Amino acid sequence: MSVPAKPVTILDVAKRAGVSAGTVSRVLNRANVPLDTRRRVSTAVSELGYVPNHAARSLKRRTTEQIALVIPDVGNPVYVQMAKSVQRVAAERGYRLSLISTENGVVDERQLLRGLHERQLDGMVLVSLRPGPSLLRQIREAAPRVCLIGSFPDDLPVDAVRVDSAHGVRQGVAHLLAGGRRRIAMVHGTRGTVPAETRARGYRDALLEAGVPFRPELSVDGDFTMGSGYRAVDALEGARPDAVFPDAVFCANDMMALGVMRRLRELGRDVPGDVAVVGMDDIDMAGMSAPTLTSVSLRAEERGRLATEMLLERLAHGGPLAPRVVHVLPALVVRESSTAHVVLAGGPS
Incomplete structure (x- = not known):
């Protein structure tokens, strides 16, 4: 009877790369690490087949390391373009992305926002075509952890990316x-x-x-x-x-x-x-x-990129930052x- 292989740990990666476990952790968390060190750690991770334990890390930090992109229609190519850029930025920052299509209102956006309060997600990039009073109230309550793409009331205290x-x-x-x-x-x-x-x-x-x-x-x-x-x-x-x-x-x-x-x-x-x-x-x-x-x-990809960067910056630093609104110019x-x-x-x- 074969003995199950021992799971690869962060200590194994550190030993292979010739660095400390703390350095491996910083590389995995996209911290500022010298390029040569980053390459050695990445090579060791690949060679050993190391898979970070997101669940354990999430419990320690009290985060999920997951954000959501909520769009009206996953079948619309413009939202696919947007999702690609959101996914790219999220992965670069060590976050996983959940893509949720509301199917133009079939899925209740308000219920999705409640997931933020229940700590099912760390944050959300939200695109809504019909932002009614009830949804706007939920957005206000979740404001620090939501970034909007689209046109919403000017007095909504939420980060947003808009295009005219x-x-x-x-x-x-x-x-x-x-x-x-x-x-x-x-x-x-x-x-x-x-x-x-x-x-x-x-x-x-x-x-x-x-x-x-x-x-x-x-x-x-x-x-x-x-x-x-x-x-x-x-x-x-x-x-x-x-x-x-x-x-x-x-x-x-x-x-x-x-x-x-x-x-x-x-x-x-x-x-x-x-x-x-x-x-x-x-x-x-x-x-x-x-x-x-x-x-x-x-500029769907640009809007997705900007919104994700704004959201992750807010999650990383917190604090009483004033809401930011970034305007993107259309181009013929x-x-x-x-x-x-x-x-x-x-x-x-």
């Missing part, structure tokens, strides 16, 4: 106007969500600034999915009192824009020859579609779907 998506919409619409487009439709996101309302305001403001009248028949509701973008084209086809189809469509996210382009292609409308299309989020698929999709980047990424065309003077407006 209304400005991003104005950038996209201005780009279409500069290319000679005048009948610019918009496919909106899910009604009642902060992103949808913010981006709808940006669309109206962009038209107003350019002196282009807002036409209700060119404004179609979607729900941030590819299917709703696909169906929006048929809605625009059926809502044309002047029998003139839009010469451009701005979509509140890239998934809907991809659906719009798919349906336009089926109907024989050329993109961008007949209709220019612009999306928002700059997901990876935007650069792989045919034609490639012009999109307003809201021009691709094939929105090349310019010429509108003759006196043409449709």
